[in-house]
Amino acid sequence: MINLDWSALTAIGILLGVFTLAPGLIWLERRLLALWQDRYGPNRVGPFGIFQVIADMIKIFFKEDWIPPFADKFVFFIAPGIIMLTVLMSFAVIPIAPGIGVMDINVGVLFFLAMSSLGAYSVVLGGWSSNNKYSLLGGLRAASQMISYEVFMGLSLLGVVAMAGSFNLREIVNAQAGMWNIVPQFFGFVVFTVAGLAEMHRLPFDIPEAESELVAGFHSEYSGMKFGMFFVGEYIGIVLISAVITTFFLGGWHGPFLPPLVWFFIKLFAFICFFILLRASLPRPRFDQLMSWGWKLMLPLAILNLVVTGAVLLAVRQGH
Amino acid sequence: MNQKNMKEPQIELDLIERFRDARIAPQRSKDGIPTFWVDKADVRSVLQYLKDEAERPYRMLYDLTAIDERSRQNRNGQPDGAFTVVYHLLSVDRNEDIRIKTALDGKYPSIDTITHMWHNANWYEREVYDMFGIKFDGHPNLRRILMPWTWEGHPLRKEHPARATEMGQFSLPQEKQDREQEAMRFKPEEWGMKRESEDTEFMFLNLGPQHPGTHGVLRLILQIDGEMIVDIVPDIGFHHRGAEKMGERQSWHTYIPYTDRIDYLGGVMNNFPYVMAVEKLAGIEVPQRAQVIRIMMTELFRIASHLVWYGTFAQDLGALSPVFFMFNDRERIFQIVEAVTGGRMHPSWFRIGGTAADLPKGWDEMLKEFLEYMPKRLKEYDTMVMKNRIFKARTVGIGAYNTEEAIEWGVTGSGLRATGLEWDYRKKRPYSGIDQFEFDIPTADHGDCYDRALVRVEEMRQSLRIIRQCLENMPEGHYKSDHPLTTPPRKDRTMHDIETLITHFLGVSWGPVIPPGEAHAAVEASKGVNGYYLISDGNTISYRTRIRAPSFPHIQMVPYISRGETVADVLSILGSIDFVLADVDR
CATH class of the missing domain: 1.10.645.10 (Cytochrome-c3 Hydrogenase, chain B)
Known part of the structure; x- marks a missing residue:
């Protein structure tokens, strides 16, 4: 009974943590981008402009909740909810530190992959139900981009799974106590990072919403809190992908001297900043170029990585 | 430039030699560009000669415009006519220009099109039609280009007022608004476009006039098959401020x-x-x-x-x-x-x-x-x-x-x-x-x-x-x-x-x-x-x-x-051209 209470408390704690982290991230991104682009960014509301996000949130809550008359109302309504739901659910399997985490299930990797696949529905349905040509194009792009990048996202993780011999995320982290996976699984790491970016459709993979081409892509028709959910969902997605990379490739909470929780957050923030830096520095490839890189470069790389990992593991085990 | 102009330019001799039956009258202009008056009937053949047959030809149609001559005082022996159409050609080989002018009579005169000779004559002729009401016979799609399609009158004609205060009070009743909006509707058939091919239905994507990628009020109507561009119709004139008309007032x-x-x-x-x-x-x-x-x-x-x-x-x-x-x-x-x-x-x-x-x-x-x-x-x-x-x-x-x-x-x-x-x-x-x-x-x-x-x-x-x-x-x-x-x-x-x-x-x-x-x-x-x-x-x-x-x-x-490229490429192309809509519409 006490055990159950404890886990309920951590679940709520993590949920709140994610919800404060995401708006904080919006502020961080705006400030960092500004820093790298020789300008100030939000610096008026509160110390260093940190309350800007709160002001924006209040504004967005009070905006008219408008559904365009030509939209498919029900689907239009649920689409933003899906992305929030799937991204938040994914956090359930992330082991943050020993004893801190929501669920500890044996198919954690599969659960994460399943949730990110479901997340694709949100964008596709949102784009399709808006009944707007730009949204439709955005939705179409999102569908093909996410489906193809999902394929090698899964494949790139299999090397890690093979090394740990488990689908359980906690065991994967523990298996990295001696050496972080980023060393033996470097190619897996690269492929997964790229796929993760594509999955969260962040620049340079923001093709579904490519502003200069499709205005706002799949969420052109969304406003108010529904848009807010897409928006915050995207930022929670960045936190999620960074957390997942930390777990799979950077040894999760492992690290010398500092307590595990601190290590986890250091790694998490390093990746978040890296993603923001990417956004500040790269242009956007064209849709078909992205697909051909995916299928012709990333997929063979992921498969090769898996085959080599398997062969080495077999050889080592036979040696014993 | 001025010294070169002292002697007869070679092209004048060539033209007179080639078109003996036609009346070709030179005109002196202060910029030293050889200028010739040609009869309306001969314009096409003269231009064709200059573009294709002349030695070191004039391949570029640099400009095509018109002048409303009806209230001009100092004509200095130029041929009579209510309107003048001016063709300004440029030769890269010669590094010279030539100006061909032709006089037109009547309130709403017409002249043969030259769109089959130069691709870019299409818009220039539409502009002249829009601004002067001069018709170009044989033009594939002679319609207004800068002014709204519902506009009455042709702004650069001398009788057209230059200020809104000369035009009576503006009002926008419902039926006028409906009419104006209906005129904005894009009908692919008017542009010779099909709505579907044998195996697909095309999508018409309205890019602009308010769009982050067009850098101004440019409207492009894309006919697309998936993401591939089949054709584009640019719609300009949203930034038209009548700068040329202002020149006749300031x-x-x-x-x-x-x-x-x-x-x-x-x-x-x-x-x-x-x-x-x-x-x-x-x-x-x-x-x-x-x-x-x-x-x-x-x-x-x-x-x-x-x-x-x-x-x-x-x-x-x-x-x-x-x-x-x-x-x-x-x-x-x-x-x-x-x-x-x-x-x-x-x-x-x-x-x-x-x-x-x-x-x-x-x-x-x-x-x-x-x-x-x-x-x-x-x-x-x-x-x-x-x-x-x-x-x-x-x-x-x-x-x-x-x-x-x-x-x-x-x-x-x-x-x-x-x-x-x-x-x-x-x-x-x-x-x-x-x-x-x-x-x-x-x-x-x-x-x-x-x-x-x-x-x-x-x-x-x-x-x-x-x-x-x-x-x-x-x-x-x-x-x-x-x-x-x-x-x-x-x-x-x-x-x-x-x-x-x-x-x-x-x-x-x-x-x-x-x-x-x-x-x-x-x-x-x-x-x-x-x-x-x-x-x-x-x-x-x-x-x-x-x-x-x-x-x-x-x-x-x-x-x-842009044909055959993708939607994303259109943005690359637009960006690479470096245009300013105010420069397009004037």
């Missing part, structure tokens, strides 16, 4: 601020061809110091304009940061511009006969600092943008055309040089003493989006070179000519002799009276060749002000180079 002097706003990124670069055309009409020689100041300021604005293009082009392709760095650099240019002219984007600083003021104290220090600073930044941008592999993947091989196509479509500026033709107005038709400067004309080979970018980036370095030479060799002397038509005349003189005081008084109260005549002057602007064709009827205002803007033909070419 005095020669007070029109200068209007020119600034034609290519709103070009600043004084727009004043330049206008004041040069007026100076040709008035016969004003500009002192050397003013000439060099003018060159220096236009080159500064060239860099400023190219920086805006550079940043927004990168942004179109998804790179967020370059635009901020480049606008910061542009700000440094504006600080110099502000110190010199007092204005920033639209200083309206050139004057007929010189500039508005002399250079301020310390201008050279500011410029020196900038010349130190800028090359390093350009180098940084090379690694940030031009060498970026994603940037290359998005631009190399996209929207390519060759030299011949470029000339056929009337492309000038960087778009022409990117095809490998070294053709720069500054080198070929040196103006304002620019032939005294050392600089190179950058070219590239493939004529695609990447090459256009490459040429522009190099042009900025060449402009820096020119500015450095201006800095080192700024001549002493006055910044204004002492010709009486200089507006306003030199202040120091007006205080001393009565003659100058009188001209000053007239210039201020009425505006200068420019002697009758016709002149064309052009400069190599940042977007291409920007030309002003002015006709004076011996009055304080211009009789006809024709602005030959470079972006107009460039935008016309977009459908041609």
Whole structure:
């Protein structure tokens, strides 16, 4: 009974943590981008402009909740909810530190992959139900981009799974106590990072919403809190992908001297900043170029990585 | 130029030799461009001869416009006619222009189209139809281009009012609003487009007039199959402010601020061809110091304009940061511009006969600092943008055309040089003493989006070179000519002799009276060749002000180079062309 209470408390704690982290991230991104682009960014509301996000949130809550008359109302309504739901659910399997985490299930990797696949529905349905040509194009792009990048996202993780011999995320982290996976699984790491970016459709993979081409892509028709959910969902997605990379490739909470929780957050923030830096520095490839890189470069790389990992593991085990 | 004009140009003999039966009457114009009057019936064959058969032919239709002659006083023996259609051709081989004019009679006259000879005649003829009501027989789609389709009257006709207050009160009842909105509806059949092919239904995507990728109020209607462009219909005119009509209302002097706003990124670069055309009409020689100041300021604005293009082009392709760095650099240019002219984007600083003021104290220090600073930044941008592999993947091989196509479509500026033709107005038709400067004309080979970018980036370095030479060799002397038509005349003189005081008084109260005549002057602007064709009827205002803007033909070419590419490529192409909608619509 006490055990159950404890886990309920951590679940709520993590949920709140994610919800404060995401708006904080919006502020961080705006400030960092500004820093790298020789300008100030939000610096008026509160110390260093940190309350800007709160002001924006209040504004967005009070905006008219408008559904365009030509939209498919029900689907239009649920689409933003899906992305929030799937991204938040994914956090359930992330082991943050020993004893801190929501669920500890044996198919954690599969659960994460399943949730990110479901997340694709949100964008596709949102784009399709808006009944707007730009949204439709955005939705179409999102569908093909996410489906193809999902394929090698899964494949790139299999090397890690093979090394740990488990689908359980906690065991994967523990298996990295001696050496972080980023060393033996470097190619897996690269492929997964790229796929993760594509999955969260962040620049340079923001093709579904490519502003200069499709205005706002799949969420052109969304406003108010529904848009807010897409928006915050995207930022929670960045936190999620960074957390997942930390777990799979950077040894999760492992690290010398500092307590595990601190290590986890250091790694998490390093990746978040890296993603923001990417956004500040790269242009956007064209849709078909992205697909051909995916299928012709990333997929063979992921498969090769898996085959080599398997062969080495077999050889080592036979040696014993 | 003037000396060449003393003898009969060779082309005149050739024309008269070739068309013995036709009446071909030469006309002297103040710009030295050979001008011939041809009968309406012979225009097509004469143009065909000049384009295809003549030795070293005139391949480019540089401009096509018309003049409403009905209230003109000083015709100087020119043929009678209510309207004149003017064809301005340019020969790259000869490095010469020729002007063919034909007189038309009647209230709403018509003439044969030349769209089968030049692709870019299509829009020019539509513009003439829109502005004058002159019909072009055989034109594939003769409809209004700049004015709304529901507009009544043709604005550049002399009877059309220039001000809203002359037009009666405006009202917008419901049925009028419905009618106007219905006129905006796109009907593919009107443009000869099919709604579906055998196996697919096409989607018509309305890109603009409000769209982050079009840089202004440009509307492109894309006919797409999936993401592939089948065809495009550009719809322009949203930025039309009647700048040419304003030229017939404002005095020669007070029109200068209007020119600034034609290519709103070009600043004084727009004043330049206008004041040069007026100076040709008035016969004003500009002192050397003013000439060099003018060159220096236009080159500064060239860099400023190219920086805006550079940043927004990168942004179109998804790179967020370059635009901020480049606008910061542009700000440094504006600080110099502000110190010199007092204005920033639209200083309206050139004057007929010189500039508005002399250079301020310390201008050279500011410029020196900038010349130190800028090359390093350009180098940084090379690694940030031009060498970026994603940037290359998005631009190399996209929207390519060759030299011949470029000339056929009337492309000038960087778009022409990117095809490998070294053709720069500054080198070929040196103006304002620019032939005294050392600089190179950058070219590239493939004529695609990447090459256009490459040429522009190099042009900025060449402009820096020119500015450095201006800095080192700024001549002493006055910044204004002492010709009486200089507006306003030199202040120091007006205080001393009565003659100058009188001209000053007239210039201020009425505006200068420019002697009758016709002149064309052009400069190599940042977007291409920007030309002003002015006709004076011996009055304080211009009789006809024709602005030959470079972006107009460039935008016309977009459908041609976009077919078969994807939606994303259209944005690369638009970005690489470097147009300004104010320059397209005027």
